[in-house]
Amino acid sequence: MLGGGIPKGNTVLVSGGPGTGKSTLAMQFLYNGIAKFGEPGMYMSLEERPEDLVRNFSKYGWDLDKVEILSIVPTGKLSSNDLRRGRFTFRIGKGFREGTFSMDLIREIIRDKVQEIGAKRVVLDSISALALHLEDKFILRQEILATVHLLKELGTTSIITTETPEGQGGLSRFGVEEFVVEGVIGVYNIKLGSKRVRGIEILKMRGTKHSQNISLMEITDEGIIVYPEENLFSEG
Numbered sequence: 699m700l701g702g703g704i705p706k707g708n709t710v711l712v713s714g715g716p717g718t719g720k721s722t723l724a725m726q727f728l729y730n731g732i733a734k735f736g737e738p739g740m741y742m743s744l745e746e747r748p749e750d751l752v753r754n755f756s757k758y759g760w761d762l763d764k765v766e767i768l769s770i771v772p773t774g775k776l777s778s779n780d781l782r783r784g785r786f787t788f789r790i791g792k793g794f795r796e797g798t799f800s801m802d803l804i805r806e807i808i809r810d811k812v813q814e815i816g817a818k819r820v821v822l823d824s825i826s827a828l829a830l831h832l833e834d835k836f837i838l839r840q841e842i843l844a845t846v847h848l849l850k851e852l853g854t855t856s857i858i859t860t861e862t863p864e865g866q867g868g869l870s871r872f873g874v875e876e877f878v879v880e881g882v883i884g885v886y887n888i889k890l891g892s893k894r895v896r897g898i899e900i901l902k903m904r905g906t907k908h909s910q911n912i913s914l915m916e917i918t919d920e921g922i923i924v925y926p927e928e929n930l931f932s933e934g
């Protein structure tokens with residue numbers, strides 16, 4: 699569908715409803731990076747703990763030892779008071795540190811890790827989770843911009859995921875992200891009669907003559923499979 703993949707250095711938004719396969723697609727991108735191209739990658743989760751990600755994604759037979767998985771999630775160690783003050787646990791590799799949530803800190807961690815491991819691929823999953831931390835929409839947009847600019851500066855090929863409310867067609871949550879990235883991929887889980895089918899489309903990808911199809915996609919025991927020639931909706 700992309701005519702050879704995501705162009706190097708692009709930052710791509712993967713947008714879709716809950717359970718559409720955004721995290722799976724993002725992790726598969728990192729796994730393939732290591733397994734097929736020897737490109738180190740890092741996954742920054744704002745939603746799930748590293749051990750849960752590893753457990754969930756290992757069932758696809760992916761060896762994730764070489765993917766650097768980081769997360770920023772509240773943990774049981776923190777009191778309600780800590781949480782109210784924005785205290786969070788930052789898991790970095792096998793260790794962790796506590797700190798007060800800030801996008802500055804997240805960007806600092808991404809920058810340090812990318813340089814440390816020589817990452818060529820980066821995933822940030824998801825920016826919708828940022829809305830939990832940042833109420834002010836103006837600040838939120840500025841933070842998203844600054845984060846996309848960091849990824850450009852680092853020169854990594856990157857995926858940022860965003861969750862759109864189910865049933866709504868929109869691509870972005872905050873009205874800025876689809877404009878500042880070089881690519882947008884939509885993933886869908888569509889009700890057709892009494893069952894659901896998965897679809898994927900490339901809405902934007904600078905530097906490629908990409909497919910205009912909404913193609914069939916499956917999540918199987920080996921991960922995501924895309925059928926570029928199978929249109930989700932037959933013509934006419």
Ligand SMILES: Nc1ncnc2c1ncn2[C@@H]1O[C@H](COP(=O)(O)OP(=O)(O)O)[C@@H](O)[C@H]1O
Pocket residue numbers: 714715716717718719720721722723917918919
């Ligand atoms: N082995 C499997 N075979 C088929 N589908 C699976 C398998 N494992 C997980 N899934 C599907 O993948 C979905 C989770 O995808 P995920 O990437 O976490 O979605 P998102 O990040 O968009 O919320 C599950 O809801 C389930 O439908």
Ligand SMILES: [Mg+2]
Pocket residue numbers: 720721722823
């Ligand atoms: Mg997810």
